[in-house]
Amino acid sequence: MKQKIIEAKNLTKSYGNHTVVKGINFSVYKGQIFAFLGPNGAGKSTTIKMLTTLLKPTSGEITIDGNNVINEKNEARFAFGIVFQDPSLDDELTAMENMELHAVLYHLSKKQRLQRTEELLKLVELWDRKDSLVKTFSGGMKRRLEIARGLLHHPKVLFLDEPTLGLDTQTRNLLWDYVKKLNKTEDTTIFFTTHYLEEAEEIAQEINIIDDGNIIAKGSVHELMKLTETNDLEQAYLKLTGKNIREEKVDPAEAWKMRARSRRMN
Amino acid sequence: MDIYILWLRQIRRYTRSKSRIIGAVGQPLLFLLALGYGIGSLYKRAGGGNYIEFLVPGIIIQTILFGAIFWGINIIWDKQFGFLKETLVAPVSRLRILIGSALGGATTTLIQALLVFFLSMLLGFRPYNWALTIPALFIIAVFAFAITCFGAGLAARVNDFQGFQAINQFLIFPLFFLSGALFPIQGFPKALRIIASVNPVSYAVDALRHILINQGHFNLTVDLLVILLTLIVLTIFGVNSFEKIET
Numbered sequence: 001m002k003q004k005i006i007e008a009k010n011l012t013k014s015y016g017n018h019t020v021v022k023g024i025n026f027s028v029y030k031g032q033i034f035a036f037l038g039p040n041g042a043g044k045s046t047t048i049k050m051l052t053t054l055l056k057p058t059s060g061e062i063t064i065d066g067n068n069v070i071n072e073k074n075e076a077r078f079a080f081g082i083v084f085q086d087p088s089l090d091d092e093l094t095a096m097e098n099m100e101l102h103a104v105l106y107h108l109s110k111k112q113r114l115q116r117t118e119e120l121l122k123l124v125e126l127w128d129r130k131d132s133l134v135k136t137f138s139g140g141m142k143r144r145l146e147i148a149r150g151l152l153h154h155p156k157v158l159f160l161d162e163p164t165l166g167l168d169t170q171t172r173n174l175l176w177d178y179v180k181k182l183n184k185t186e187d188t189t190i191f192f193t194t195h196y197l198e199e200a201e202e203i204a205q206e207i208n209i210i211d212d213g214n215i216i217a218k219g220s221v222h223e224l225m226k227l228t229e230t231n232d233l234e235q236a237y238l239k240l241t242g243k244n245i246r247e248e249k250v251d252p253a254e255a256w257k258m259r260a261r262s263r264r265m266n
Numbered sequence: 267m268d269i270y271i272l273w274l275r276q277i278r279r280y281t282r283s284k285s286r287i288i289g290a291v292g293q294p295l296l297f298l299l300a301l302g303y304g305i306g307s308l309y310k311r312a313g314g315g316n317y318i319e320f321l322v323p324g325i326i327i328q329t330i331l332f333g334a335i336f337w338g339i340n341i342i343w344d345k346q347f348g349f350l351k352e353t354l355v356a357p358v359s360r361l362r363i364l365i366g367s368a369l370g371g372a373t374t375t376l377i378q379a380l381l382v383f384f385l386s387m388l389l390g391f392r393p394y395n396w397a398l399t400i401p402a403l404f405i406i407a408v409f410a411f412a413i414t415c416f417g418a419g420l421a422a423r424v425n426d427f428q429g430f431q432a433i434n435q436f437l438i439f440p441l442f443f444l445s446g447a448l449f450p451i452q453g454f455p456k457a458l459r460i461i462a463s464v465n466p467v468s469y470a471v472d473a474l475r476h477i478l479i480n481q482g483h484f485n486l487t488v489d490l491l492v493i494l495l496t497l498i499v500l501t502i503f504g505v506n507s508f509e510k511i512e513t
Contacts, residue, residue, distance in 0.1 A: 052355050054513050077357040088348035092279045104271040105356040133282075149352075 002029040005157055005189050006051065011060035013046050020046045022213035023060065028157075028206070033183055033190045035204035037197070039241055043213045044193050045085070048161050051191075052082050065156050078106065081150035082159040087142050091135035095126055095145055098134060099152060106153035113152075120148040123178060140171035147178065151188075158182070160192035164199065172196075176203055201233040211241045268358045269366035276340070276370020280377075290336075290378045294329045295385055298322070301448060302389065314450070320481070322386045323474035324447030329379045330410045331467060335438055337371040338417030342430055345421070351513055360508040364418060368504065371414040372407065379406055393478045402477045405493065409470045412497040415504030422507035447471045451483050466496040 006028040013021040021043040028034045038044045049055035051062055053073050062069040065079035089098050096117065103113035121127040124144035134142065143163065150158060160179070164172040180203065182188050194200055200207060201221050209217045209224075217224060217240050221233050228236040280286065302318045309317035344350040353363050383391075393399055424430050444458060445467035451459060462468045463484075473489035476482040482489075 049513065054351065054354055074357040074359075077355060082355055084348060084351055086348045088350075088352045090275065090279075090349050091347075092282055093275065097275075097278065101271050101275060102352070102356070104267050105353070105358050107267075107357075 002031065004028070005030045005032075005065055006034075006191065007061075007063045008047075008051070009061045011047065011050060011062060012058045013043075013050060013055065014058045019058075020213055021050070021057075024210065024213070024215045026208050026215060026218070028189060028191055030156075030189055031183065031187045033179075033203055033205045034192070035200040035207045036191065036193045036210065037200060037207060037237065038193075038210035042210045042241075044210055045161065047210065048082075048159060048193065052080065052159060053077060078153065079155060080157040080159060081153065081155035083143070083146045083150045083161065083163050085161040085165065087146065089134045089142060089146060089149070092133065094131050094133055095121065095137075096130045098145065099149055102149045102152050108153060116152055116154075117148075120151055121145075124148045140167050143167060143171070143175070147175070151182065154186070155188065157189045157191060160190065162193055162195065164194060164196060172199070179203070197232075197234040197237055207233075209237065209240055216240055269362055269369065272353070272363060272366025273370040273373065276367060276374060279340075280370075280374040287378070287381075290329070290333050291381050291385070293332065294325045294382045297328065297448075298325050298382070298386060298389065318386070318389060318391060319479050320450070320475070321448065322383075322391045323478050324445075324471050325386065326379050326382055326406065327409070327445070327447055327467065327471045327474060328442055329382045330375055330406060330470075331413055331438060331442055333375040333378045334371060334410050334413035335417040335420070335434060337375060337414055338419075338421035339427065339430065340371070341367070341418050341421035342424070342427060345425075345511070345513075350511070354511070354513065360511075361505050364415065364504050364508045368411060368414040368418055371418070372411040375410045375414065376403075376407055379410070394480045398477045402474060405470070405473055405477070405490075408497055409493060412493075412500040416500040419500070419504035419507035422504075422511050441465055441467045444468075445471050446483060466492055469493060470496075 004027045006026075008024060008026050010023045010025060011021055012019065012023045024043075024047070036044060036047070046055065050057045051064070051069065053069055053076060056070065064076045067076040067079060069076045090101070093101070099117045099121070100113065103117070108116065117130075118127065121130055124147060126141060126145055126148065129137070129141070134145065137145065147160075147163070158179075164175060167175065176199065179190055179192075183190055192204075204221065206220060207218070207224060208215050217227065219227065224233065224236045224240075225231065228239040230236045230239060298318075298321065302321055306317040309315070309320070314320065341350070344353075354360070393402070420433055421430060424433065444461050445465050446454075446462055447467070451462045451468065454462060469484060469489040469492035472482050472484050473486060473493060476486045476489065
């Protein structure tokens with residue numbers, strides 16, 4: 001049996017008397033490509049925020065690469081990289097400067113930084129744009145830069161929160177190719193979420209489905225299809241989570257953000 | 267190193283935004299010209315002496331006060347458009363994130379204040395003792411850092427620009443107008459004089475006046491102690507607010 005790299009035990013998050021994540025347990029093994037699926041509002045993002053030290057769990061425990069995420073925050077932070085659902089680059093800086101900032105925050109030496117930055121920017125095909133301001137980049141280029149940045153400090157685990165949202169098919173395919181390559185060559189564990197089930201079907205070795213704060217199914221694509229007696233992951237997923245559209249609570253700040261973003265795009 | 271790179275980020279952003287540089291100097295310059303020439307002759311006739319000389323320390327503090335609080339918008343921006351998350355998942359404490367960013371904000375505000383100082387020299391302002399511009403610079407820097415922490419702390423607690431603007435209107439205009447920056451405190455009615463004497467901005471203005479033009483309302487030692495206390499309280503406020511950010 002391979003070594004566990006992420007382990008969540010009885011992980012719970014409540015806001016007042018509203019419990020969003022209800023004591024879930026799961027493990028991700030070293031080198032695995034792990035998909036975390038679920039409808040909107042099921043507790044996916046909350047779980048990722050807890051795994052990545054952004055949110056403190058109400059109760060329960062998480063370890064990443066042997067470090068307790070709550071008590072040994074900084075040790076755990078060195079062990080993972082993350083590509084957020086929303087962009088998190090500084091638009092007013094160049095690609096190179098964004099990479100530099102990340103490298104310094106993660107204590108890379110100058111030599112390591114320059115070498116690794118070149119290697120990664122070449123991998124995501126942004127090397128010739130390294131000195132352009134990020135605000136001149138397209139959505140796909142920004143996402144590629146975020147991935148390169150997330151990998152800069154050689155994380156053992158890479159979290160990808162809906163990494164292909166809003167990208168065209170070409171960029172999506174390229175992105176999954178990088179991810180697979182990375183998983184092979186550097187043995188990086190991949191933890192991702194997506195709403196495109198064909199992506200999960202193609203790439204994930206292990207899938208956990210969360211709904212209404214509980215993990216309702218675990219297994220490989222085949223195991224899930226067998227369990228639900230269906231022929232593809234989408235049917236299996238719908239059988240497990242139902243066909244109802246979820247009411248998602250949008251908090252005012254989120255709504256404002258979405259408005260502001262659509263204004264900026266126009 | 268992490269503090270340095272966060273500082274550098276602010277400097278890079280600042281130097282790339284020419285409109286910000288000009289915009290932030292525009293308002294104090296307008297006050298300097300409009301009030302300096304508008305009220306100047308009246309002030310002289312009333313026996314107050316040279317008004318521009320009296321006004322310049324006040325306008326420098328105005329530049330710092332408005333510039334540093336509005337710098338907090340950057341934090342809201344980082345929060346809304348995601349960059350803050352990049353720093354919050356990095357192996358850096360929130361204290362260091364605040365210190366690095368606020369040092370950057372304070373530096374840019376200090377540059378604005380120096381620009382205003384040079385412009386005021388074009389209008390004929392001269393410090394009474396050039397050697398004392400060094401401690402003056404130090405006081406401005408400390409005050410700028412304190413107010414930047416305050417702006418960052420406020421920004422950490424609100425979620426939209428409108429809320430931030432509203433707080434500012436209610437907070438910084440009274441702090442500014444009731445500080446003796448524009449008019450001598452001794453001429454205020456008693457109630458306003460009491461307010462001015464509990465307003466930390468009054469002491470920053472007063473300290474600068476002592477040092478630059480050898481005039482003052484309070485005791486310079488008291489001024490310096492109040493500035494130090496303000497620095498401590500506002501830094502703690504900023505750090506506390508940053509610790510509370512949840513995304």
